[in-house]
Amino acid sequence: MNFIMRIIVTSIIAFGLSYILTGVHIDSFWAAIIFAIVLAILNAILRPIFIILTLPITLFTFGLFLFVINAALILLTAEFVKGFRVDGFWWALLFSLLLSIITSVLYREDRSNKEQSR
Template sequence: MGFIVKLLLTGVAAMLAAYILPGVQIDGFVTALILALVLAVLNAIVRPILIFLTIPVTILTLGLFLLVINALIILLADYLVAGFDVDGFIWALIFSLVMSVIGAILDLIF
């Protein structure tokens, strides 16, 4: 049950972040839920591989390269989910930051 609630909160966070940012478009809430599911799968499978492959760069940048990995995950989700559009790398980076902040606030509330 907790996974479904987490998906719903991530979908709401994605909708709010897309509403705030002009460089990100989501067609509707169903698309946001699909995006949340795709992001969960990508974060479970692809993100650990990318983190392992980029350990030296991550250490060299004191962990800031993880923001780049988050933006790459968002761009990959943009490619996979119809109805979700990000205008570029910078918007993906900003979207991941805004969505993380909104998700943290929603987690505190619920």
């Protein structure tokens, strides 16, 4: 159930960001849901592989290269999902940063509510 809620929250945020950012285009809310599912799958499978393969450059840049990996995963997701387009790398980078920040703030609030109820 938690996975489904995360997918829905991520798709709502992504759909909202597509209205704010002119370089990110999501055609419908269903495309946003499919985007969130594909992104979750790619994050689970490819992200650890990318991190291991780029470990030296990630260490050299003090972890800032992880932003590039996030943007690459957004661009890769755009290749798989019809109805989701990104105009370039910099839009993907900005979109991934905002998506990460907003979702982490919302999930952190969810965790603090669970801890208070204990």
